[in-house]
Amino acid sequence: xxxxxxxxxxxxxxxxxxxxxxxxxxxxxxxxxxxxxxxxxxxxxxxxxxxxxxxxxxxxxxxxxxxxxxxxxxxxxxxxxxxxxxxxxxxxxxxxxxxxxxxxxxxxxxxxxxxxxxxxxxxxxxxxxxxxxxxxxxxxxxxxxxxxxxxxxxxxxxxxxxxxxxxxxxxxxxxxxxxxxxxxxxxxxxxxxxxxxxxxxxxxxxxxxxxxxxxxxxxxxx
Amino acid sequence: xxxxxxxxxxxxxxxxxxxxxxxxxxxxxxxxxxxxxxxxxxxxxxxxxxxxxxxxxxxxxxxxxxxxxxxxxxxxxxxxxxxxxxxxxxxxxxxxxxxxxxxxxxxxxxxxxxxxxxxxxxxxxxxxxxxxxxxxxxxxxxxxxxxxxxxxxxxxxxxxxxxxxxxxxxxxxxxxxxxxxxxxxxxxxxxxxxxxxxxxxxxxxxxxxxxxxxxxxxxxxxxxxxxxxxxxxxxxxxxxxxxxxxxxxxxxxx
Numbered sequence: 001x002x003x004x005x006x007x008x009x010x011x012x013x014x015x016x017x018x019x020x021x022x023x024x025x026x027x028x029x030x031x032x033x034x035x036x037x038x039x040x041x042x043x044x045x046x047x048x049x050x051x052x053x054x055x056x057x058x059x060x061x062x063x064x065x066x067x068x069x070x071x072x073x074x075x076x077x078x079x080x081x082x083x084x085x086x087x088x089x090x091x092x093x094x095x096x097x098x099x100x101x102x103x104x105x106x107x108x109x110x111x112x113x114x115x116x117x118x119x120x121x122x123x124x125x126x127x128x129x130x131x132x133x134x135x136x137x138x139x140x141x142x143x144x145x146x147x148x149x150x151x152x153x154x155x156x157x158x159x160x161x162x163x164x165x166x167x168x169x170x171x172x173x174x175x176x177x178x179x180x181x182x183x184x185x186x187x188x189x190x191x192x193x194x195x196x197x198x199x200x201x202x203x204x205x206x207x208x209x210x211x212x213x214x215x216x217x218x219x220x221x222x
Numbered sequence: 223x224x225x226x227x228x229x230x231x232x233x234x235x236x237x238x239x240x241x242x243x244x245x246x247x248x249x250x251x252x253x254x255x256x257x258x259x260x261x262x263x264x265x266x267x268x269x270x271x272x273x274x275x276x277x278x279x280x281x282x283x284x285x286x287x288x289x290x291x292x293x294x295x296x297x298x299x300x301x302x303x304x305x306x307x308x309x310x311x312x313x314x315x316x317x318x319x320x321x322x323x324x325x326x327x328x329x330x331x332x333x334x335x336x337x338x339x340x341x342x343x344x345x346x347x348x349x350x351x352x353x354x355x356x357x358x359x360x361x362x363x364x365x366x367x368x369x370x371x372x373x374x375x376x377x378x379x380x381x382x383x384x385x386x387x388x389x390x391x392x393x394x395x396x397x398x399x400x401x402x403x404x405x406x407x408x409x410x411x412x413x414x415x416x417x418x419x420x421x422x423x424x425x426x427x428x429x430x431x432x433x434x435x436x437x438x439x440x441x442x443x444x445x446x447x448x449x450x451x452x453x454x455x456x457x458x459x460x461x462x463x464x465x466x467x468x469x470x471x472x473x474x475x476x
């Protein structure tokens with residue numbers, strides 16, 4: 001089974017590398033959304049420093065949702081998804097592999113570029129570690145939850161906006177805890193509880209959402 | 223199609239799982255629940271407006287509690303009932319359960335909206351503001367989004383069977399998330415600011431106030447049952463329009 005999962009991850013990564021512009025688009029979206037906030041709110045450094053964690057987290061959440069919305073679209077269109085559902089490997093495991101590949105392609109670049117954007121907001125450099133760690137733990141959860149929305153709206157008209165409506169309320173706990181970690185760190189307290197909670201959410205999401213996603217895909221494939 | 227049967231004490235409990243047999247039963251129950259709701263609401267409003275004493279802190283403004291609290295209770299309760307029927311529908315593949323879940327959603331959304339709206343109207347005279355980012359208000363708002371997402375998903379899918387099952391899965395995922403959302407929001411609020419307004423430390427309530435609130439809560443409850451039964455009857459007619467008994471029923475109406 002492990003072999004099949006590695007194969008799915010390798011395939012999705014290879015597909016992404018063949019169409020690099022798709023990967024770059026989500027990343028560019030993230031950067032542009034973050035850039036809009038100083039333009040709208042003014043360049044006052046104290047204000048920017050205060051809003052930086054929230055802005056970066058919200059932008060990461062939107063970018064992750066937009067890229068997750070197309071997670072199964074190509075496989076659904078060319079029939080690969082049906083073959084995956086029919087294969088001997090459990091669909092839940094395959095789905096987990098697909099989500100992992102999706103995170104490597106769309107989540108990890110966000111985490112990598114976030115500190116640079118934080119510097120634009122003059123965020124204290126001692127907080128960069130907390131920012132990266134919170135995103136590193138939080139963005140995979142976003143990918144898992146986003147995949148549920150993508151699976152439910154597969155092939156439905158207006159699925160992009162619909163996915164947003166379904167998924168954004170479910171993102172709330174991750175956003176609250178993730179952005180909260182930085183607020184606590186900025187106040188000079190330990191944000192370890194936040195990281196532990198994010199890790200707990202990640203474990204829960206990793207254990208249960210693949211089966212919900214698989215059930216949703218089976219409903220959509222019927 | 224043969225009907226499954228679960229016979230306990232001479233009653234076949236699956237008899238009313240079929241839309242055809244449930245349709246007249248629902249029709250017979252609607253007047254009972256509807257009139258009971260009207261009578262309870264009349265009694266509750268009378269107690270609320272004329273019997274319950276004026277609050278020594280909030281004056282007359284507190285009387286919106288008789289609408290606000292029952293609506294808030296029902297908004298959460300209906301989501302649980304909806305998720306329950308969605309789960310039953312997924313597990314036993316019964317069409318009626320999915321129809322029931324679909325029929326409950328608009329009433330639940332209405333109750334959530336009412337709770338938020340009356341909360342805002344209550345907040346203005348007592349807290350001096352329409353909205354506070356309090357944990358309860360925020361999680362109630364997110365509950366409204368969950369209802370609307372459920373309804374939007376069902377509306378977007380044309381094929382009824384897929385719409386049912388997709389909606390059911392979403393309702394179940396949502397019901398797992400509701401407690402997580404509630405606690406995360408509560409935690410977020412205590413982190414950002416001390417609780418400037420607390421609803422939890424309620425002053426001890428006069429017995430008549432409590433009585434009025436309970437009467438209204440039952441009125442809302444029965445109204446919700448009557449409204450969703452009425453809606454489920456419409457959904458049954460719409461979905462089963464090809465069936466003979468529906469055609470016969472329609473001929474009888476002319």
